[in-house]
Amino acid sequence: MGALVEALARCLPEGVVRLRAPAGALAHDGATWRLRASGEALIADALVLAAPAHAVAPLLAPLDAALGRLLGEIEYASSATVTLAYRRADVPGARGFGFVVPAVEHRALIACTYASRKFPGRAPEGHELVRAFVGGALRPDLLARDDAALVEVVRGELRALAGVTAAPELVRVHRHRLAMPQYVVGHLERVAAIEARAAALPALSLAGAAYRGVGVPDCVRSGAAAADQVLD
Numbered sequence: 378m379g380a381l382v383e384a385l386a387r388c389l390p391e392g393v394v395r396l397r398a399p400a401g402a403l404a405h406d407g408a409t410w411r412l413r414a415s416g417e418a419l420i421a422d423a424l425v426l427a428a429p430a431h432a433v434a435p436l437l438a439p440l441d442a443a444l445g446r447l448l449g450e451i452e453y454a455s456s457a458t459v460t461l462a463y464r465r466a467d468v469p470g471a472r473g474f475g476f477v478v479p480a481v482e483h484r485a486l487i488a489c490t491y492a493s494r495k496f497p498g499r500a501p502e503g504h505e506l507v508r509a510f511v512g513g514a515l516r517p518d519l520l521a522r523d524d525a526a527l528v529e530v531v532r533g534e535l536r537a538l539a540g541v542t543a544a545p546e547l548v549r550v551h552r553h554r555l556a557m558p559q560y561v562v563g564h565l566e567r568v569a570a571i572e573a574r575a576a577a578l579p580a581l582s583l584a585g586a587a588y589r590g591v592g593v594p595d596c597v598r599s600g601a602a603a604a605d606q607v608l609d
Contacts, residue, residue: 381593403436405578423580423607427600429453430587431555437578444574447567451587453555455520456487456512459531460549467543468505475508478538480515486534487513504546509535514559524550558587565589582606 386394401413403424410421426433430451438445465471468491475490487510493500500506509531512519519527528548535541568588575583584603586596 378593400436403440405440408579410580423582425582425584425600425603425607427584427603429555429585430558433583433587437575440578441574444571444578447571447574448587450567451564452514452559452561454512454514454557454559455517455552455554456510456557457520457527457550457552459509459511459527460492460547460551461507461509461528461531461535461545462500462547463505463507463541463543463545465503465505468507468539468541470539470541471505471507476538478534484534484538485511485516485519485530486538487511487516489535489539507535507541507545513557520552520554558591560591580607 395414398414404411408422410424412419412421426436430448431453434445434448437448471491471494474495475488477488478484478486489507489509491505492508493504493506511527511531519530522530527550571583571588575581582603584599588599589595590599
């Protein structure tokens with residue numbers, strides 16, 4: 378994910394990408410948008426907000442309280458990834474690119490991917506890089522555990538489901554808090570109301586995983602549509 382964004386940024390003119398510059402209050406003044414990013418005042422002809430809905434809501438609420446409320450109603454779940462490296466011989470059950478664990482199994486593990494089989498350069502020769510996903514909407518309690526406890530949970534799941542009993546040679550834990558939008562019943566109706574109210578604000582478009590698809594192709598499509606809208 379990071380490599381994709383960095384490659385796109387390298388195609389842009391020098392200085393147009395500002396990193397680690399949180400956006401503050403928004404205001405619309407005639408034909409322009411005004412905002413502050415890390416204390417600097419910026420002016421824009423058009424605005425695309427591609428942040429999670431819970432981050433966009435407080436920015437737009439002062440301009441349209443109902444729009445801010447609708448955005449804030451989109452639920453999000455948190456998850457964590459536990460990445461482990463093994464010698465290939467220690468992962469006897471590794472077939473294909475990984476597996477998904479259905480909710481009916483009532484297990485802590487959501488899914489597991491053999492990242493070194495999906496992408497080149499993820500592990501040295503003779504090794505496997507295994508990435509496990511835990512948490513989500515059904516097991517938010519797991520995110521309250523510390524990293525060591527999460528690793529033990531995942532190792533237990535891999536032992537039971539994939540026969541992996543060896544100790545990993547490398548472990549990394551990453552937490553993604555409120556990062557996964559949940560499309561609950563009524564989501565599309567809510568999105569239609571959000572889009573209708575956003576359309577009343579000039580030269581503004583919303584994009585991202587919160588609305589009509591969480592996958593990378595969905596988000597690419599959403600970004601392209603947002604760009605077309607503000608250019609029109």
